[in-house]
Amino acid sequence: MEIKLLSEHYDKPEYRSLEGYKKHDGYRVLAKALKMDPKAIVEEVKASGLRGRGGAGFPTGVKWGFLPDNGEPRYLLCNADEGEPGTFKDRLMMERAPHQLIEGMIISAFAIGSKKSYIYIRGEYDDSIRIVREALKEAYSAGFLGQNILGSGFDHDMDVYVGAGAYICGEETGMISSLEGKKGQPKLKPPFPAVKGYLGKPTIVNNVETLAAVIPVVDKGAQAYRQHGTEKSAGTKLFSVSGNVVKPGTYEVALGYPLMDLINNECGGLKPGRKLKAVIPGGSSAPVLTAEECAQANMDYESLAQLGSMLGSGAVIVIDDSNCMVDLLGVIMHFYHHESCGQCTPCREGTGWLNKIVHSVLSGQGRLQDIDLIVRVSEHMMGRTICALSDAAALPAISFVKKFRDEFEFYVREGRSKVKGAAHVEM
């Protein structure tokens, strides 16, 4: 069952404009927040158990608490560089409710004491860029941004920054590099952005959905927010469901919602006559789940971790029995090879190597030892690099090979897919 804390009005076209947003109680919570003690907001967010919705799932309030109290200017960056294959919830949020994001950001900026924020939007999101920019103009002219917001004495400026289409700029330090005008490459940690981020100043980077979710937390309080979800995964989450379902789309459900319910109830199940083969539950970098595992999976951080996968950005890719897993891995490996920034050797060389091995199998040139080699190369790419892109390439590779080894062996032996009718498309 959908619980629409954030997406209640997404279906109303008027919600996009300031007028329509205000009609549905927009900016009411901002007025309330500006009267609160900023520290109390941070505490409320901590108590709510809200975790980063971009992929890593780090507790938001804890992250805010890392800011040093040194009087330096602080920056709030909104990560709208939604690049994880399968994810499209941030786009929906920006296109349908740009003011919700802006309101969430002003509240968050007030809580952490930031006078300047940027929304870093993925370059391909033309509509989102245009719509958020228009909304910013409206918010400025209505006095929600700029000097002395709503007479509270709090000043805040907000800008849109457009990315240039690199997956790696969705990684927070890569995004900071890009925003600083440098090549979008992740930075060495420590120091962490909260201590030394944008322009060397304390910086908080949060996902679009995380910032929007601050509104219900501040509005109804942490306890009310915790009513939804599980003990460790509180609240609701937007899931982008794609692949072989009848009704793909973005659905907001409470965390802990069973995966099969999401597929069968919200998404209308699989197409007639098809059988579920696998699901990638959290974007292309999450290890794949087999049909049996899907039956036990709940959509929260802990349940998926227990199954060896992850919630990630909440991109659920449903795969039925008409798909060839070798071919799918080829697509994923092509992506990570293309997107590796090339700084760290294991990732730069490993992603290319994996891509070559999988495509040599796909072209009928594979050797049986290549199947184990995929796993071995992947294992040696994990946990050895500055950011998680290397792991993001290695995890699906390992899970695909381990869980669908028969398809890989068939492909090597026969030089064609085990799945009838599945044609390999050369990337």
Place this chain on the structure above:
Amino acid sequence: MLKCKINGKEMEVPQGTSIIEAFKLSGQDIAHYCWHPGLSVAGVCRLCMVEIEGQPKLQIACNTMVQDGMVINNNSETVKDVVRWGLDFHLINHPLDCPICDQAGECGLQDQYMQFGKYDPEMAERKVKKRKVVDLGPTVVLDSERCILCSRCVRFTDEVSKTHELGIFNRGDRSEIGTFKDRPLDNKYSLNTVDICPVGALTSKDFRFRQRVWYLKTAESICPGCSTGCNVNVYYNEEGLWRVRPRHNPEVNGHWMCDEGRDTYKYVNRKARLLEAKMGHRDNWTLESPGAAAKAAGQKLREVIEAHGPESVALVLTGQYTTEELETAVQKFKGDLGSSLVYHWVNNPESFEDFDGILLRGDKNPNTKGLLKILEQEGVSLTWKDLESRVQQGQIKTVVVAGPENQSVFPDFVEKVNLLAGVENVVWLTACPHSVLDSREKATWQIPLKTYIEKAGSFINHQGKTQSFEVGTVIVSSALTLAEAATLLVGQELEVSSGDRLAELTRKKNFFTETRGAL
């Protein structure tokens, strides 16, 4: 001080030491490419992984600071496996063209693979093809396929030379080092990028394809290019010097040296040298061995003094010689000949104080401070004007000049020779010939001297720091040092080199260095 344990060895390191520095201090091996003590931490080669007790994940030693009580190791199977695979990742797209690579023999990939490698490559796919000969600028050539993208050269141009010419273009395994259009790698320190390149990606246009490094021997010396006195290693064989590279000295030059200093090997080699003494004047020269020529010149000096008194003989010195040589020369001249006319030839007074903020100084003499010290010690304080007026008045009949070893940095060379045109006899002590000397119309002795690499002694640099050096190699064995020349000029005999010293020099020639390629 912080206590830590590295591979079981207890040690203390100062606060703010990174783990990789602690490894270096403890003298233990740790694989690495991108880390360089003179540059910022990049943390990209991922080879210096270590295990720290109490931490679940391996950490890179270059970006992790030692904390009190840390127990660190890099000799466990886990770490060894990481390093083996890390090296394999570096090599899967490396062309392995060692037989035609200039770096072979001093290559970080070769050396570290020998030490830490997997010895069982599994790469069966095609390697990425990149550009093999990229002209980066006037001094450096890039081979992109060999490059392991450690980013040392990029960081050098960003942090040390601050010229920002280099960058990494493209991404993933298509990444390549490159320059922007119309902005070549052209700065006064560009060849340091070749030194710090751990592989054969960046090669020096001056040195590439000229010698195999394992046929070269190394000697320590001091760069004579300017008053900074960078510590250097020279690489030589029986034919002469082939290249000069910086030697680490935190108090003088750090890890670096300038490109100008690297060129100083050129005037040392036989091709540029005065090999035999020349006596006579324009169109009428007799060749003679240096010793005999010096003795003959000495005879002439004494005749002149007998005829015109000691004040008819002057000595001109440049800051190009060792303090010891200068001291002997001044003492012999004053003590044995009795003339107090000793002058300091300053080559470029207007730029003497220049400094580029990194290493290069306007004073192109390695030992100006040494010369000034000796002049003061011997009580000489004559100005150049004094010499000019004495020459014009015809009081001076004979001048002995310890001419510049490195003539190219003496823009007033011809002017000074012309100033002495009217002097009856000129004894010009010099390492290299010069055409203006050959066209002198009055009696001239050109006597070959040894260069800095062929003698022992010390220079005092601009900081007042005395830096000693030993004989590196001998290129023109019959040439004299300034001290030897001065001794012969005053009519004394040379002490013959002892057998021990000769044996030591011979031994040095057969010495083969095994520590090449150390990063």
